[in-house]
Amino acid sequence: MGRDEPGWHGGGEGERILVVGPSWVGDMVMAQSLFKTLKARQPDSRITVVAPAWSRSILERMDEVDEVANLEVGHGQFGLAIRRRLAHALRGHFDQAIVLPRSWKSALVPFLARIPWRTGFTGEQRLWLLNDRRRLDKMVLDQTVKRFVALGLPAEESARGDFPIPRPRLRLDTENLVECRVELGLSSRPAIGMMPGAEYGPAKQWPLGYFRELARGLVVEGYEVRVLGGPKEVEAGEAIADDLPHTHNLCGRTRLADAVDLLGDCEQVVTNDSGLMHVAAAVGTRVQAIYGSSSPAYTPPLTENAEVHYLGLDCSPCFQRTCPLGHTNCLNHLMPERILRSILAS
Structure with missing residues (x-):
């Protein structure tokens, strides 16, 4: 395939690539x-990511x-x-754009940018974009x-599906971590992170009572527990941390960049299938991942x-926001004792 044909995928030094992010x-x-794959194949390429403002603190760690x-x-807004x-x-x-979301509107900026x-x-219906x-x-x-990675490869290679997947790795900011620990009043105990949220819906959320029971057991074992999440998880965090010693409800009290560093400082995390689960994995912390309606x-x-x-x-998996059978047994039958044993055995 020649450089003057659509779909040309490499060879030029310093290729300028625009990625429309999720x-x-x-x-x-x-x-x-995907970014790692592009840089491995074209080290001199320059990658710009079109993304919501909140994601800058994640992208700046890459x-x-x-x-x-x-x-x-x-x-959900169109914003023409x-x-x-x-x-x-x-x-x-830019020489090439890679559009990760599959929506019509996500392909509009590269098209209008020519x-x-x-x-x-x-x-x-975005064939013409x-x-x-x-x-x-x-x-x-x-x-x-x-x-995601397939879109950075030649079509014939990506269609086979047997290509390597480089693992994400987010950079930590130790100075920011020190400031966070002081400002939030965290202790020197080894820390376990808990992420009770899942933006998609309750069918992905382990019961808050189970998180609290696990937190109580972890404190007895000498750990500090950090409950992390956004403003929407403040009440959930309080339900877990209320009146428990060495248990901190940090939901809504940290920026996303702070959460990256605080998770990197934890020995392990207990988490639903959520965005912060992937952050914890990308900073190298051991992950105890709980799946209900979704699939590992x-x-x-x-x-x-x-x-x-x-x-x-x-x-399971039903991929529904709420349990269509009304019992959520995929999560209710995962008992706190199982997670505690796994943490202590690690």
Whole structure:
């Protein structure tokens, strides 16, 4: 395939690549596997990521990302005028665009920016917005991270699905960690992180009472417990930490960049299938990952340092926000004693 044809994928030194990033924390972490793949194949390439402003603190911890272009559009908002302004600012600066989300609107900025080669999976009637269109074989590309990496490879290579997946690795800021520990009043005890949230819905959330029971057992074993999450998880964090010694509800009290460093400082974390699970995996902390309605085969923690807790019931995975059977046994039957044993055995 020649350089003057859509879909050309490499060879030129200093190729300028625009990646339209995803809108979820976990997906943005997994996108680093694509960035690593691009840099490994084209070390002199320059990668710019179009992403929501919140994700800058994640992207700035990735050595492979050279620049972030903020897309100030709310989740689910179309924002045509905003996309046009961004496209105008990007015009003439890129050789290729890789569009990770499969929505129509996500492919609009590279098209309006007149980027010559625009790569993405077909979907949502966006055929005319892309000129390097890929068919998504969900059996071959059976994980989210595989789909991201595949878009950075030649079509014939990505279609086989047997390519390597480099693991994400986020850089830590030790100075910020020291400041966080002082400001939040954390102790010198070895720390266990807990992430009770899951943006997708309650069918992915282990019961708060189980988190609290586990926290109580961990404190007895000499650990400090840090409950992490965003403003939406403040009440959940309080339900876990209330009146428990050495247990800190940090939900809503930290920036995303702080959470990266605090998770890197933990010995282990206990987490639902969530964005912060992928952050913890990417900073090298041991992950105790709890799966209910989702599948560890589809969105696993991208680390060898993980223990997956998944019952694999006949009704799992259903991928629903709430349990369609009304019992959520895939989570309710995962008892705190099992997780505590796994932590203490690690």
